[in-house]
Amino acid sequence: MAETTRSGGCLCGAVRYHLRGEPLTAGLCHCADCRKVTGSAFLHYADWHLYQFSTTGEVRSYAGRSFCPQCGSHLFNKGDEKVEIHLGTLDDAPSDIRPLVEGWAKRRERWLPILAGTPMFPADP
Numbered sequence: 745m746a747e748t749t750r751s752g753g754c755l756c757g758a759v760r761y762h763l764r765g766e767p768l769t770a771g772l773c774h775c776a777d778c779r780k781v782t783g784s785a786f787l788h789y790a791d792w793h794l795y796q797f798s799t800t801g802e803v804r805s806y807a808g809r810s811f812c813p814q815c816g817s818h819l820f821n822k823g824d825e826k827v828e829i830h831l832g833t834l835d836d837a838p839s840d841i842r843p844l845v846e847g848w849a850k851r852r853e854r855w856l857p858i859l860a861g862t863p864m865f866p867a868d869p
Contacts, residue, residue, distance in 0.1 A: 752834040754817035759801035761819065761829070767792050768826065770841045771869070772859075775848035781809060781818050781830075785853045788831045790841050797827045845869045 753760040767790035778787035803810040803819065811818045821828040831839055846852065849864035863869070 750834055750836070750839070752819070752829065753801075754812035754815050754819060754833065756812065756815035756817075758814045759799065759803055759812045759817070759819060761797065761799040761833075763792050763829065764796045765792070767829075767841060769845065770831070770843055771845040771847060772843045773847045774851040774853075775867075776851065777807075778848075779851070782832070785856065786846075788841075788843065789828050790831055791826045791828050793826055794822070794824075797822075797829075 747764055748766055750763045751760065752763075770788075770790035773787045773789060774785065779785060781787065797820075799820075802813060804813045805811070805822075808823070809818060809821050817833060818830055819833050820830060831841060843859060843862055846859070846862055846864040847869050848867055850866045852864070
C-alpha cells in the first residue's frame, strides 16, 4: 500500500511543506495563543515526526510558531522531535484528519457542537 503524502503552504505560495505518512495525533486547541494565531475559535492541528516533514521557502518564527514573512500565514510549530501542522494550510480541504482530542476545553466556545467520542481536556492533554 502506498504511503500517504500531503502538501500544504502559505497563502502566497512562497513556503511549501510536504508530509509523509499518517500523523501521530490530531486535535483542536482552544487556548488563548492558538485563538490569537488563527484569528478563530480554535486551531485544528496534527503532529508528525520531523523525519516525515520537509519544507521549502523562507520561514520566520515567533515563540516557536513558523510563518511566511511575505504573506504572514501561520503554518506550523516545529519542535525537536515533531512538527505540529496547522491543518487549515493543507492543500486538500477538507482533510480526512479528524480531531482525536480537544485541549483547553475550558476556553471552548459554547456554541460549538460536541464531537462525539472526542475527549476534552480543561487545559493541555
